[in-house]
Structure formats: structure tokens, C-alpha cells
Amino acid sequence: MxxxxxxxxxxxxxxxxxxxxxxxxxxxxxxxxxxxxxxxxxxxxxxxxxxxxxxxxxxxxxxxxxxxxxxxxxxxxxxxxxxxxxxxxxxxxxxxxxxxxxxxxxxxxxxxxxxxxxxxxxxxxxxxxxxxxxxxHPVIPPIVPETAGVEQLHSFYYKNPSQLKEGAVMVVGAGSSGAQIADELNRAGRKVFLSVGPHDRPPRRYRGRDFVWWLGVLGLWDMAAMKPGTEHVTISVSGAYGGHTMDFRRLAGEGVTLVGLTQSFENGVLSFADDLQKNVAAGDANYLEMLDAADAYVDRTGLNLPEEPEARQSWQDPDCLTNPLASIDLAKEGITTIIWATGFRxxxxxxxxxxxxxxxxxxxxxxxxxxxxxxxxxxxxxxxxxxxxxxxxxxxxxxxxxxxxxxxxxxxxxxxxxxxxxxxx
Incomplete structure (x- = not known):
């Protein structure tokens, strides 16, 4: 042939x-x-x-x-x-x-x-x-050994809450996938812990326009390179349930326990960086930066878009944010599954x-x-x-x-x- x-x-x-x-x-x-x-x-x-x-x-x-x-x-x-x-x-x-x-x-x-x-x-x-x-190729960081007695899977292989064992779930990664999966599991009645690293969290909609529209008119889709120092910053946004701004304070208020960046595991205990408050604050700053840019654009162009002062109102700080956990004993918390929303190679x-x-x-x-x-x-x-x-x-x-x-x-x-x-x- x-x-x-x-x-x-x-x-x-x-x-x-x-x-x-x-x-x-x-x-x-x-x-x-x-x-x-x-x-x-x-x-x-x-x-x-x-x-x-x-x-x-x-x-x-x-x-x-x-x-x-x-x-x-x-x-x-x-x-x-x-x-x-x-x-x-x-x-x-x-x-x-x-x-x-x-x-x-x-x-x-x-x-x-x-x-x-x-x-x-x-x-x-x-x-x-x-x-x-x-x-x-899904990437799971080599933090928790396979012998730890807890089921581990990448978000690539997650399908729905009924797929998982009974018990609490630890979701590592607060980008779009991790945040949405944590939200879904919490709505399904699971006890959920969410490890939050550096992230951007744009408004889903503002002044009657979706954030993709704002990125377009502000020229941000055409950025040629990431801002220095943001290479490991993920974006947390969701179209689920009709589309809403991904607010981690809201998730915590609905029952999700927020923790910092996952760092290490030893003797059944998962430990976190002392960065939860910093990461959430940086996400807030990104959110407000987008609102400021959108307002400035409306002022310059004279577009007839309704003001939205309520968009700047913040959810109350949950206890898990004001008093962040340094570590979690998986067995004591009843955690049977870890979902790693940690990206790909x-x-x-x-x-x-x-x-x-x-x-x-x-x-x-x-x-x-x-x-x-x-x-x-x-x-x-x-x-x-x-x-x-x-x-x-x-x-x-x-x-x-x-x-x-x-x-x-x-x-x-x-x-x-x-x-x-x-x-x-």
C-alpha cells in the first residue's frame, strides 16, 4: 500500500x-x-x-x-x-x-x-x-500519598456528587472549575472545604453587560501577555445557575469552609498556607478594578448604562476567613474525597x-x-x-x-x- x-x-x-x-x-x-x-x-x-x-x-x-x-x-x-x-x-x-x-x-x-x-x-x-x-494531562500535586486512605481524583474525572463516596469533600483549587464544583457539592448537601489560592474574580455582569463584553470594549481580551507576577493566578467565573459572580464570601455563607493554599500532608493532617485573607483580598481588588474600569469607560463614552452601586456591597466576612484554619485532620472532619482542580500539563x-x-x-x-x-x-x-x-x-x-x-x-x-x-x- x-x-x-x-x-x-x-x-x-x-x-x-x-x-x-x-x-x-x-x-x-x-x-x-x-x-x-x-x-x-x-x-x-x-x-x-x-x-x-x-x-x-x-x-x-x-x-x-x-x-x-x-x-x-x-x-x-x-x-x-x-x-x-x-x-x-x-x-x-x-x-x-x-x-x-x-x-x-x-x-x-x-x-x-x-x-x-x-x-x-x-x-x-x-x-x-x-x-x-x-x-x-491532568496534574495532581504530589502532596497526599495514595496510601492516605482518602479517594483522590482530578476535576477532569469528576462527574457529579453521586459519584463520590459518602462524606465530606476537600476541593483544592479555586479557579472556575474548583469553585463551581465546590458550589455544586455544597448545594447537594455535602460538607465542603475549598482551598483558595491566588485568583481573579471578575463580575459576571455589571451595569447590564456580561464581563466578556467589558473585557472586549476595554481591550483586555487582546492583552498580549499576563501582568508580571500573575502567572499562577487563575480566574474564577461561572455560568452555572444562570450565571453569577463567584464570591467566596457567599460560598462560605452558604456552608463552604474556605482554607488557604494547600501545602503539605502528614499523619492524616492537611496543612495550608497562611494566605487565605491575602488571596481573597486580592480577588476583591481585581473585582473592584473591573468595576472602576467599566465606570470610567461609561463616563468617557457617555453610554446609557444604569448605575449599579449594589455591586460594590460585600458579603459579611465568614468565620473561616477571619479565623482561617492552619490545618485539617481529614478523618476527624469526615473527609473521604479530595478533588484536585489543579490544572493540566x-x-x-x-x-x-x-x-x-x-x-x-x-x-x-x-x-x-x-x-x-x-x-x-x-x-x-x-x-x-x-x-x-x-x-x-x-x-x-x-x-x-x-x-x-x-x-x-x-x-x-x-x-x-x-x-x-x-x-x-
Missing amino acids: ALERTDTLVVGGGQAGIALSEHLGKNNVPHLVLEKNRIAEAWRTGRWDALVANGPAWHDRFPNLDFKGDDPDAFVTKDRVAEYLVEYAEMVDAPIREGIEVLKAERLPGEGGFRVETSAGAIEAKRIVAATGAFQ QDFSWIKADAFDERGAPIHQRGVSVEPDIYFLGLPWQSRRGSTFIWGVWHDAKYIADQIAIQRAYQDYDGEAAIVSTAAE
């Missing part, structure tokens, strides 16, 4: 791979998209049952297709997002092959291009794009090229690798703050596809300069 060849091989059939396929098609670039599972698999099985999008449907979408039949201001379910991505892939006629895992890609010695080993055989491609996204070990730093992170400029004919898509902050969002990855995909088209044009040059007629002729 003849070896299959293509110009560009895209690895990953999620939102990044689909968006790139659309733009490659518009540039007439022959390509294939390989997905090891199903289209949008992470949305199907890598999320909990009740998850909804963190942004409204009018915003968290590709530019060329609405969420048909959905309220534009609604926060659609994870399954609806998966359906939407399938619809989009069909609309742009993306050449996606599902159920094919890429195992290794290495340069062809003495030739241009790559030999890519897959679970379905080898493919040769002139260039490759890693569009595997930001959420590849990326793995590009299948690319055999000198394209990564000592940590294994891609060395790139807006997704264009330092290694010729290698590209990345779907990286956090790839070009801007919005790069990992559906609409943001679409714009990054256009840039990558344009760069590929430019390189193809250069490579087509045969060494003979074109003869340009002068104006006099």
Missing part, C-alpha cells in the same frame, strides 16, 4: 483543529486533521455533567456560526458545545479522521517534511501543527525536534515554532488573553494558516526571478 502524503497534518480535532482546518481550506492548503478520540472529546467526557460554558452563547462561538436555537445570552451545556463543534466541522468540510492517535513525528533525514507514525499507519507531511489544546514528546525549552514548553512566536514547518495552536496566551477561547483560537488559527500559506508560496519559488515589465513598455 502506498504511503499517504499530505501538505499539512493537524494533530487534534477540537476547537483548535477545526478552526485551523477552515482557514487552511480557504488558503487551498491540502491537509488532514487527526483526532485520537472523537471531535470535541474533552467537552464530552473531560467535564462534569452539569458544566455549562463560562461565557454566553453570543460570545463563546466561532464568528461564522451562531448556537442555533439557543438564547444568545444563555450559558450552553457542555454537550451543546460539543454538538456545535461537530456542526462547524461539517460546515467547513474539515477532513477530520477520528480514532487515530499520533505516536511520533520526526523529520525525514535529508529531506523536507516529517514522517508521522500513527495508530493507523505512517503519514508523510511537509509540515505539522500541534492543535492538541491547553488541557492535555501539555505533552509534546511525540514531536522529535529541537522546538522546546528545558521545561518541554514550545519555543514559538504566536504559534510559529523556532523549528521550520512546525506550528502550535490552542496554547494559553498564544497571541492574546483570549487564545484558549473558541473565538480566540479561531483568530489564532487564521494567523497560523496564513503563515503556512506564505511559506508554501516561498517554497514554490523556483529560483528564477520574474520578469517585470517597465511602465514604458
